[in-house]
Amino acid sequence: MTDRPHVLLLGGTSDARRLAAELDAAGSGLRVTSSLAGRVADPRLPAGEVRIGGFGGVPGLVDWLREHRVAAIVDATHPFAAVMSRNAALAAAETGTPLLALRRPAWTPGPGDRWHEVGSPAEAAALLTELGRRVFVTTGRGELAAFTASPELWYLIRSVDPPEPADLPPHHELLLARGPFDLAAERETLRRHRIDVLLTKNSGGPATAPKLLAAREAGIPVVLRRRPATPPGVPEVPDVPDALRWLDRLPSR
Structure with missing residues (x-):
């Protein structure tokens, strides 16, 4: 052996x-x-x-x-x-x-996508205020502190484990869940929480792509972290x- x-x-x-x-x-x-x-x-x-x-x-x-x-x-x-x-x-x-x-491979935009690529959490936080008021965050729990600077926004934060309380923005709801999530579930999440902008990372792969398809269908802009x-x-x-x-x-x- x-x-x-x-x-x-x-x-x-x-x-x-x-x-x-x-x-x-x-x-x-x-x-x-x-x-x-x-x-x-x-x-x-x-x-x-x-x-x-x-x-x-x-x-x-x-x-x-x-x-x-x-x-x-x-x-x-x-x-x-x-x-x-x-x-x-x-x-x-x-x-x-x-x-x-x-x-x-990284995801690439298709017809109907409204993607805005950014290089950092701070850049994403600055852009979100221009695009919507109810943000669906699927970037994990490690970069949330950047969004405490935008208290006027409301965040639905999906994470496997709970984030540190000090990193959470003032107005938020935690959704503790582990993927993959299918298209029907992502559509329902956007609808139920009245999401008007999606924040995610360009992780690539099919397992977490349905949220992007749901955003495309709903005409919701996506702020996408560019991968290193x-x-x-x-x-x-x-x-x-x-x-x-x-x-x-x-x-x-």
């Missing part, structure tokens, strides 16, 4: 879980350890070995790669997990470990089959 090439899978996404299941299957020839950040209280656990929590920055990750004799890293974190992706790139370079980024770039020099693939093909070509195999 331990002589199989060891792959560190930086996970937390549905693509990461699918890849872990493939690698954990009998006959894959690889050992996989999935690493989850631990920001969600009750995460969906992937197949195979799992570790939860940070590494302690780049030095800690370098030590972990060496101690566990990691043959390759697949960064399948959320497209907005920029700090972890940067740390992985730096640690991979220092240790000479092959690194791949698994990134589902993959670290320079890191190869990138869009799906699990391509990641498996990359792993098949590892020199250690």
Whole structure:
């Protein structure tokens, strides 16, 4: 078991879980350890070995790669997990470990979409006041503090876990729920809460796309956080089959 090439899978996404299941299957020839950040209280656990929590920055990750004799890293974190992706790139370079980024393609606007791309929470907060008064927020709980500066707006905040109370804007309602959400459910959410603007991140993938379709149907503008770039020099693939093909070509195999 331990002589199989060891792959560190930086996970937390549905693509990461699918890849872990493939690698954990009998006959894959690889050992996989999935690493989850631990920001969600009750995460969906992937197949195979799992570790939860940070590494302690780049030095800690370098030590972990060496101690566990990691043959390759697949960064399948959320497209907005920029700090972890940067740390992985730096640690991979220092240790000479092959690194791949698994990134589902970003969404692109279609006919009828009213999208406004922004680069930061502060930019999003400034734009929201021009577009509506009842905002549906699906960016997660980590960037809510920026919206306390717009107390005239009302926010429906959807999150897996409760945000910190100090980060919440004055007028809001919490919707604690875990996706995926289908189109009918997203239509009903917009209707029931009289939403007139949607705030989300360009995460890509089909699982969370129905909210964009519902907004298009309702003629609701969307403020879309632009995703950060993959670290320079890191190869990138869009799906699990391509990641498996990359792993098949590892020199250690």
